[in-house]
Amino acid sequence: MDIYQAGIRPLLFSGLKADPEWLHQQAIQRLHWLNQHQSTRWGQWIGQQLEQLYSFHHPSLSQTLWGIQFSNPVGLAAGFDKDGLAAKIWSNFGFGFAELGTVTLQPQPGNPKPRLFRLTADQAVLNRMGFNNRGAAALATQLHFRATEPEAKANLGSSERNWRNSSLPLGINLGKSKVTPLEEAAADYQGSFRLLQNLGDYFVVNVSSPNTPGLRSLQSTEQLDLILQALQQANSEHKPILVKIAPDLEWEAIADVITLSQTYSLAGIIATNTTIRREGLVTQAIAATGNPITEEAGGISGAPLRQRSTDVIRYIYQKTQGTLPIIGVGGIFTAADAWEKMAAGASLVQVYTGWIYEGPWMVKRILQGLVERLEHHNMSHISEAIGCET
Numbered sequence: 001m002d003i004y005q006a007g008i009r010p011l012l013f014s015g016l017k018a019d020p021e022w023l024h025q026q027a028i029q030r031l032h033w034l035n036q037h038q039s040t041r042w043g044q045w046i047g048q049q050l051e052q053l054y055s056f057h058h059p060s061l062s063q064t065l066w067g068i069q070f071s072n073p074v075g076l077a078a079g080f081d082k083d084g085l086a087a088k089i090w091s092n093f094g095f096g097f098a099e100l101g102t103v104t105l106q107p108q109p110g111n112p113k114p115r116l117f118r119l120t121a122d123q124a125v126l127n128r129m130g131f132n133n134r135g136a137a138a139l140a141t142q143l144h145f146r147a148t149e150p151e152a153k154a155n156l157g158s159s160e161r162n163w164r165n166s167s168l169p170l171g172i173n174l175g176k177s178k179v180t181p182l183e184e185a186a187a188d189y190q191g192s193f194r195l196l197q198n199l200g201d202y203f204v205v206n207v208s209s210p211n212t213p214g215l216r217s218l219q220s221t222e223q224l225d226l227i228l229q230a231l232q233q234a235n236s237e238h239k240p241i242l243v244k245i246a247p248d249l250e251w252e253a254i255a256d257v258i259t260l261s262q263t264y265s266l267a268g269i270i271a272t273n274t275t276i277r278r279e280g281l282v283t284q285a286i287a288a289t290g291n292p293i294t295e296e297a298g299g300i301s302g303a304p305l306r307q308r309s310t311d312v313i314r315y316i317y318q319k320t321q322g323t324l325p326i327i328g329v330g331g332i333f334t335a336a337d338a339w340e341k342m343a344a345g346a347s348l349v350q351v352y353t354g355w356i357y358e359g360p361w362m363v364k365r366i367l368q369g370l371v372e373r374l375e376h377h378n379m380s381h382i383s384e385a386i387g388c389e390t
Contacts, residue, residue: 021116024080032086047092053361054364055091069167070097073347075349076098078102101206102133104175105177111130146198171242205227211297219253228241243270269327272330342386343385
């Protein structure tokens with residue numbers, strides 16, 4: 001038990017009784033300050049302390065996918081840093097990559113508040129944020145440092161260059177603007193992609209959030225076909241493009257997405273987004289609203305999603321015979337959870353809800369645990385674990 005779980009989390013979750021979204025915003029503001037001051041002496045010192053506390057490096061965890069070097073397979077999932085306000089510093093918390101967004105072409109405030117709730121008895125979160133973000137143009141401005149990265153790196157000393165680690169792979173998760181009609185979705189996704197193409201290492205088509213009206217209908221073969229076609233037409237830099245799917249799809253629909261992914265030479269699939277299912281939850285009502293959980297709109301993330309997301313990963317891996325890389329996300333709290341996803345077929349994994357519950361030491365514990373499991377199974381590299389139990 002660390003200081004976060006013993007003292008900080010109870011204070012944040014119960015003692016302060018603060019709105020979870022407000023707490024999230026406070027955290028992002030502080031991380032944004034560090035992001036802005038990371039090249040100052042004080043900022044460098046803080047970054048070095050974070051690196052020592054939360055990072056873990058081991059050669060067996062490094063791998064290359066899509067021509068991108070990942071120092072370890074654990075990434076920050078989309079939704080935490082929607083506007084890239086802390087894009088430069090996620091490596092200092094131990095992450096091997098980070099996914100920004102979801103970002104939309106048009107800036108939008110998202111759904112009415114309150115819209116973020118903890119289901120502590122279930123180790124879960126219910127959210128109906130609605131893609132609140134500053135828009136693709138604002139994210140492009142925020143990530144301007146990546147456009148000048150080669151020149152900037154040339155002028156840095158070795159110690160500063162190592163601390164900044166701006167080579168941390170960044171994914172950008174693209175969503176549809178709420179004001180855009182469904183029939184114009186392809187152009188909307190393409191517009192965001194054009195603005196951000198040279199700033200992200202990989203891109204994700206998010207058609208699976210339950211919090212934008214009609215969005216999940218874009219997972220249908222006809223709709224998704226148009227979006228993927230538009231993106232690949234604009235993909236002059238041949239950036240890896242993945243699609244993120246819902247855990248609630250039937251197997252036949254997942255098979256259709258796999259076929260489209262292969263048709264358009266997508267880089268992979270992210271499995272999975274949040275679920276709209278409510279079965280098996282301990283939480284029966286939301287204290288902040290007084291409503292039964294079954295009457296609250298939104299997607300659930302965290303532990304209740306763990307098994308279903310793993311099952312979807314295993315299905316995709318078996319259906320493609322391991323030829324289509326998978327990023328596994330859903331209910332990862334421990335090294336055992338991460339190993340289960342990778343053994344089912346995920347090449348990389350992402351965390352968000354687990355990080356909130358387990359605290360900033362979680363990534364380090366997961367990475368250490370993965371190395372221990374490699375040794376236990378007489379494996380020399382994390383790539384050997386991918387799909388080993390399918």
